[in-house]
Amino acid sequence: MEAAENCSVKVAVHIRPFIGDERTQGCKECVTVTTGKPQVQIGTHSFTFDQVYGNDGSPSSSMFKECVAPLVDGLFQGYNATVLAYGQTGSGKTYTMGTSTKDDCQTGLIPQVMNELFKKIETLKRQTEFQLHVSFIEILREEVRDLLNSEPVGKLVTPKGNAVKTAVPGRPPLQIRESSNGIITLAGSTEVAVSTLQEMATCLEHGSISRSTGSTNMNNQSSRSHAIFTITLEQMHKTQSISAVNNTPDEGMSEEYLCAKLHLVDLAGSERAKRTGSDGLRLKEAIHINRGLLALGNVISALGNEKKRKEGMHVPYRDSKLTRLLQDSLGGNSKTVMIACISPADVNAEESLNTLKYANRARNIQNKPVVNRDLISTEMQKMCQQLQYLRAELCAHVGGPTSDIQVLKERITWLEATNEDLRRELHEYCSRRAVLECCESGAQDGHACFMKSDVHKRAFQSMDSSYCQMDEVVSDEKPGESDVVAKELEHALRQNTMDRELNELNKHLEQKESEMKLVGGADTEALKQHFQKKFMELEEEKRIVQQDRDRFLAAVENHAANSDAQRQKRQEINVQKIKALEAQISDVKKKQENQVELLKQKKRSDAAAKRLQAEIQYIKAQKVQLQRKIKQEAEQFRQWKASREKELLQQLRKEGRRNEYERHKLEALNQRQKMVLQRKTEEATIATKRLKELLEAHKCSVRDNSVNHNGHTPNGQRNEKSLQKWVDHELEVMVKVCEVRFEYEKQIQVQSALAEELTLLKEVDQLSLNGDIPHRVNNGHSRLLSMSPNARMERIASLEYMLSMSTNALKAMVSQLSDAEERECGLVGRRKWNQVHSLSEAKSLLQYLFNATAESSRDIMCADGTSGTFVNAERNGHGTDWKTLEVEEKSSPVATSIQMEVAEAMETLRMD
């Protein structure tokens, strides 16, 4: 397999146009695109992506060519690819991907992928054999379902009367499997072999029809599941192989087998139950959808954090089925494009902003795509290499024994180096295993110990953030759930670590076994035989040469009788021949020695192979042990989870009852407070009205008096009765002013208490929307935090109503009090007493005032027992500080003011 190169996840934004409801509601655009740049602004936030389509970005029609066509090309080179549509519900994911059965969207990405795929196959089919398979699955309520299974689809009718397509209950969900080399597969999923565009389109159509959809307030054909349409492209290239000796094309053809997958993912949309109006089954689906998306978000966050990634931070792929299936697409062996779909409408601004933030994080993910050659193909390549190696060896043999030894020496050095590497890896593995075992025993010892590990701390942090985000989605978070999440996380962590260990073990095992093949087995045997044969050949050669020499010596002796000259000549020739033969013999002897040396080296490599074999046995034993442990761990966790879920269910029921009781109590309180405030406001209004009448009467009397010469009767005599009437009137004005002022102050206090509670409730509401609701407040308002969102909304509405009532009453009181003040200013000092002309008038007036005071005091005493005008009906510790409505003053303000008036009148007369 080729070395993987890093390649980041590409992110494009697709802004759809306004649709039906948004147009009728008169929504405004809240998303702007910077001209000529892939930049999107929403509110004060600005994001830069790889591409932006729609709403004045590039036209949507160019999305396929720019984002997806390169992935299709890569598929033909053997690279896996993924296209992922993400966004809030109704933002146009299904439309963008083209899986909708509603819109006849040939412009969707999947139909365009299919066209392009078949176009390319048509042009390449001469030199390559192609095979195409498709599968189509959905993840519905955390279960993986096959959409191409030909069994019929069930129909369900919701209480609202909407037909909903659901998977047939009898159809078992698919199981996710992970192979020893970390490849994720779906056991038993339908893989349809297709050979034409029409066949593939039919699969897409059938799957889309079977997919679970339903109607919500935000999309009348909302996808209720995450759907993955996978195209598998297998290709067999026929290439001419190149000779290793002289780099010329061989006469034989070699075959290259590539297999790559393209996942086209239409995620279900994130949604807020409040906005979609989901309840019952819909709400359950929404919870699962949001959970899956949250898990995906956590994976994206973990992968997007470069620092933590380098530190080898845990990536929580196992938290959901969605993230497990997309494991290779995010941070793995795939070229990935994410398409973030958003609505331009201001009503969706918050969701669009969240989508953009989510997508922005995904840009930091680095994938490592590699060309996917099939194992057989890789094996074939290995064999070709081996063939070339053997050819080179053969050439070396032909070249003589020195190069032979050289080749073998190099091979031995290589074997020793590999052996050393393996020994080091084994050592590392043993020490890691020891750490793991220590960790496990620590985790069993208790939670505190669990928190000590850095990895676990990080896991807890991510758990906290996930928990808060879940709070946002599922407002009625259950107590004790954090415990379950922690345990689940702990379990997932442990399983993940053990799985990784198992994978590593498997990898080591595979590696060692392949090395073993090289070092030992048939290869060793062949070499051994080769050397023995060679040895025998040399022996044979030696024997033949010796025979030749002997033959020559015999011939020399036979010819001894010949003539001297001839004999001399022949002898010389024979001596030369003998010398040559002896040189040949010594050469053969040397060769023999070299072969002996080679055999010794072979023995050494055999010993190395034996050691390797022992190591393989050891790793296999460890693997079995680890597998057993994983099984045990999973079973223990399953049992614990079942009992915990039972417990949680009971707790939830209890919680539900408590919430219901609280809600009733709060409703009653709101009602009571409204009534009391209404009564109080009415009383204040009556007092204010009376004051107004008095002030108007006073204005008239001033006009009359000016006509009648300052209160004198036409015949010039003072009328005692009219003087008393004037005093009565003045007193009543004063009393009413006091009463209204008193009411005014009380209303001010009530209003500020109401406003304080309202502000606090709004703050709490805002915080809970943002997901960072404080768990504790120190000003005694903890009750407000424990309110459910609905109760909080009711309380806010009720407070706003009471506040407006109080404000109206205050306005009326302020106006009358300022009139009274104006009047008071006009009567400063002696002008007020201009009516009193003589001491006798003053005396009689004083007597009258004393009587009035006495009568008032008596009235007060009588009314004392029942004077709780401001009944505090809400003394139950709830809500606003209603103590302000209690009667605080036992002595009447009226009596006090009368006494003050009397003292002032006396003073004025004395001065006269």
Ligand SMILES: Nc1ncnc2c1ncn2[C@@H]1O[C@H](COP(=O)(O)OP(=O)(O)OP(=O)(O)O)[C@@H](O)[C@H]1O
């Ligand atoms: N680019 C577009 N142009 C015109 N109409 C669009 C576009 N994108 C989406 N729509 C319309 O908007 C509506 C919602 O789109 P769609 O069903 O694709 O949303 P979704 O994101 O898949 O929603 P859900 O997550 O609920 O399944 C549909 O009626 C669709 O026809």
